[in-house]
Amino acid sequence: MSDTAAGSGLAAGHATDRSAALAAAGRLTDEAFETPTELSTASISDALDSLGLPGSLHGIGALRRGGRIVGPVFTVTYEPVDATGGTVGDFLDDVPVGAVILIDNAGRTDCTVWGGIMSEVAHDRGVAGTVINGTCRDVAVATALGYPIWSVSRFMRTGKDRVRVAAVQTSVTIDQVVVRPGDILVADDDGAVVVPAARWDEIVDIARHIDRVEEAIVETVRSGATLAEARARHGYHALQTRKDPS
Numbered sequence: 001m002s003d004t005a006a007g008s009g010l011a012a013g014h015a016t017d018r019s020a021a022l023a024a025a026g027r028l029t030d031e032a033f034e035t036p037t038e039l040s041t042a043s044i045s046d047a048l049d050s051l052g053l054p055g056s057l058h059g060i061g062a063l064r065r066g067g068r069i070v071g072p073v074f075t076v077t078y079e080p081v082d083a084t085g086g087t088v089g090d091f092l093d094d095v096p097v098g099a100v101i102l103i104d105n106a107g108r109t110d111c112t113v114w115g116g117i118m119s120e121v122a123h124d125r126g127v128a129g130t131v132i133n134g135t136c137r138d139v140a141v142a143t144a145l146g147y148p149i150w151s152v153s154r155f156m157r158t159g160k161d162r163v164r165v166a167a168v169q170t171s172v173t174i175d176q177v178v179v180r181p182g183d184i185l186v187a188d189d190d191g192a193v194v195v196p197a198a199r200w201d202e203i204v205d206i207a208r209h210i211d212r213v214e215e216a217i218v219e220t221v222r223s224g225a226t227l228a229e230a231r232a233r234h235g236y237h238a239l240q241t242r243k244d245p246s
């Protein structure tokens with residue numbers, strides 16, 4: 001058990017080494033995974049558009065402003081239960097350090113799949129954040145911790161006796177976006193977007209190019225051009241236009 005796990009009083013055997021944890025989370029290792037701090041979900045979404053790739057998770061928004069996460073996805077799928085016995089959070093002991101938990105409860109908003117105890121534990125263990133196709137509660141706890149959450153909504157009725165974990169680390173489909181364990185999720189004030197792990201470097205390069213062009217447009221306007229002139233000069237409209245159908 002590492003010092004970190006000991007210090008937070010967590011169970012022995014929990015993955016605390018980042019490289020091993022990332023490898024366990026999916027197909028990526030630390031070395032293969034650059035995490036640029038500057039790229040926005042908007043730039044990444046435009047980069048995906050330019051390649052004809054899906055990835056933007058429509059309907060899922062930031063619980064509070066100012067959060068930003070980048071990390072490999074640990075997927076969790078929930079299903080409804082008719083009788084008692086279902087619960088939430090059974091998977092949390094297995095989530096590696098640095099992973100982003102992506103929970104698919106089919107967009108259900110009448111009962112939770114995340115709450116304050118889970119925020120406390122995930123925060124202590126160094127989980128990057130939680131993205132939920134569904135709802136969560138105990139938002140004040142997450143806010144006090146600074147633990148970042150993106151979800152469809154917030155609502156206080158528990159998922160206990162209403163849902164249960166059906167699968168972990170299998171592909172999930174959210175808003176027609178197929179997400180595989182180990183794909184890279186980026187989330188900020190504009191929402192959450194997922195990039196296939198194998199396309200990450202390519203998407204990062206394109207997103208950086210888009211950022212540079214957009215900065216040049218603003219500079220061009222500040223130098224005296226009209227917005228129309230600046231956009232035309234730098235090819236603004238075509239930035240995200242599909243160029244390489246795949």
Ligand SMILES: O=C([O-])CC(=O)C(=O)O
Nearest residue numbers: 112114115116117118158
């Ligand atoms: O029932 C839930 O949503 C879980 C919960 O409150 C918690 O983890 O504190």
Ligand SMILES: [Mg+2]
Nearest residue numbers: 115116117138
């Ligand atoms: Mg609670």
